[in-house]
Amino acid sequence: MKNAVVLVSGGMDSAVVLAIAREQGFAVHALSVRYGQRHTSELEAADRVATALGAVAHKTVNVDLRSIGGSALTDDIDVPLDHVAGADEIPVTYVPARNTIMLSVALGWAEVLGAADIFCGVNAVDYSGYPDCRPAFIEAFERLANLATKAGVEGAGIRVHAPLQHMSKAAIAREGVRLGVDFGQTVSCYKADADGRACGHCDACRLRAEGFAAAGIADPTRYMR
Amino acid sequence: MKNAVVLVSGGMDSAVVLAIAREQGFAVHALSVRYGQRHTSELEAADRVATALGAVAHKTVNVDLRSIGGSALTDDIDVPLDHVAGADEIPVTYVPARNTIMLSVALGWAEVLGAADIFCGVNAVDYSGYPDCRPAFIEAFERLANLATKAGVEGAGIRVHAPLQHMSKAAIAREGVRLGVDFGQTVSCYKADADGRACGHCDACRLRAEGFAAAGIADPTRYMR
Numbered sequence: 001m002k003n004a005v006v007l008v009s010g011g012m013d014s015a016v017v018l019a020i021a022r023e024q025g026f027a028v029h030a031l032s033v034r035y036g037q038r039h040t041s042e043l044e045a046a047d048r049v050a051t052a053l054g055a056v057a058h059k060t061v062n063v064d065l066r067s068i069g070g071s072a073l074t075d076d077i078d079v080p081l082d083h084v085a086g087a088d089e090i091p092v093t094y095v096p097a098r099n100t101i102m103l104s105v106a107l108g109w110a111e112v113l114g115a116a117d118i119f120c121g122v123n124a125v126d127y128s129g130y131p132d133c134r135p136a137f138i139e140a141f142e143r144l145a146n147l148a149t150k151a152g153v154e155g156a157g158i159r160v161h162a163p164l165q166h167m168s169k170a171a172i173a174r175e176g177v178r179l180g181v182d183f184g185q186t187v188s189c190y191k192a193d194a195d196g197r198a199c200g201h202c203d204a205c206r207l208r209a210e211g212f213a214a215a216g217i218a219d220p221t222r223y224m225r
Numbered sequence: 226m227k228n229a230v231v232l233v234s235g236g237m238d239s240a241v242v243l244a245i246a247r248e249q250g251f252a253v254h255a256l257s258v259r260y261g262q263r264h265t266s267e268l269e270a271a272d273r274v275a276t277a278l279g280a281v282a283h284k285t286v287n288v289d290l291r292s293i294g295g296s297a298l299t300d301d302i303d304v305p306l307d308h309v310a311g312a313d314e315i316p317v318t319y320v321p322a323r324n325t326i327m328l329s330v331a332l333g334w335a336e337v338l339g340a341a342d343i344f345c346g347v348n349a350v351d352y353s354g355y356p357d358c359r360p361a362f363i364e365a366f367e368r369l370a371n372l373a374t375k376a377g378v379e380g381a382g383i384r385v386h387a388p389l390q391h392m393s394k395a396a397i398a399r400e401g402v403r404l405g406v407d408f409g410q411t412v413s414c415y416k417a418d419a420d421g422r423a424c425g426h427c428d429a430c431r432l433r434a435e436g437f438a439a440a441g442i443a444d445p446t447r448y449m450r
Binding site for chain 1: 284286287288289290292293294320321322323324325326329330332333334336337356357359361362365366368369370372373374375377378
């Protein structure tokens with residue numbers, strides 16, 4: 001089995017990506033990044049998801065993005081409730097350069113493992129607002145990865161897979177069900193409590209709930225009230 | 226004054242880069258990354274250098290690369306002594322994806338500051354062995370940065386400056402002297418002791434000493450014996 005590094009946040013999208021990588025026959029090395037997010041219960045969810053879906057390893061790497069600030073997810077900035085960001089608006093929950101940094105750490109681990117494949121869960125819904133979720137970003141990162149590393153220089157090549165890129169939340173939910181993902185283990189909420197229960201009102205909660213509804217799947221999310 | 230983020234390691238190259246950015250009129254925000262290097266005295270040197278050369282701020286961000294392993298600089302792998310790596314050889318002191326990760330963190334801070342300029346100290350001597358020091362890598366990172374961020378999306382654009390890229394160590398030493406850099410404050414050694422004194426035998430020490438010799442500049446390095 002070939003090794004792959006899969007970025008796993010604890011949310012529903014990356015859980016589906018992990019299951020896709022397993023279905024494609026990779027030995028999955030799940031990677032989470034503790035970047036100073038206020039909602040750390042997602043990291044516990046990442047660990048549950050990695051174990052349940054058969055990752056051969058799971059690492060959580062500390063990257064202290066709180067020290068550079070600039071995001072509602074790491075700073076004392078309020079996460080907006082009952083508001084979904086519009087297509088032209090970059091939400092306050094955007095973490096500066098987060099995906100660049102997380103993919104860079106994944107690239108480092110891939111290089112150590114001799115893995116040529118990196119998977120991440122960026123998707124169509126996210127890239128309306130976050131610049132580092134767009135297909136052109138993923139392509140540029142793959143190009144960079146092949147210039148940055150031994151594997152790229154010596155010829156094997158690195159591929160960055162973003163299999164959810166063009167899928168709606170509903171399609172992602174259906175794909176997860178097909179692959180046996182237990183979405184009850186995942187935490188998407190920006191304001192989840194210590195037990196991983198969701199607020200039901202932030203962007204992430206609303207997009208997720210709408211996805212389950214559109215897919216006709218019962219929402220397994222544990223809400224606070 | 227426009228803000229710039231300058232990656233500062235504590236070594237001689239990035240000290241010269243900081244001085245160049247200051248000469249170009251930037252308000253320098255110096256950034257160091259504590260990535261699990263065994264030789265932490267270079268981080269103390271980074272702080273001295275940033276202060277001495279007039280940076281308006283200096284941050285050290287923790288990124289725990291030790292947890293992914295794969296390098297003599299973070300693991301219990303011996304740093305080779307009295308051996309300079311050849312042009313086709315990637316040395317064991319290479320840290321997987323280090324420059325990608327450090328530039329990514331710099332990009333995040335630049336975005337928070339509204340800075341369009343990032344400086345780093347990669348140079349011709351390094352790129353003989355480290356894939357992430359080559360000019361093509363820097364160009365690819367700049368392209369990525371412009372796709373990854375608000376600044377890139379909204380039009381201002383990010384520039385990644387690597388002013389030492391095509392300079393020899395001797396030319397870097399001369400440029401530093403011209404700009405008033407006190408190289409006695411810098412630590413390049415891979416095995417420096419807690420006081421920042423150098424071993425005199427690792428690749429970094431040898432390249433540095435040869436640079437001073439070729440430039441006809443007295444070597445201000447503090448050695449262990």
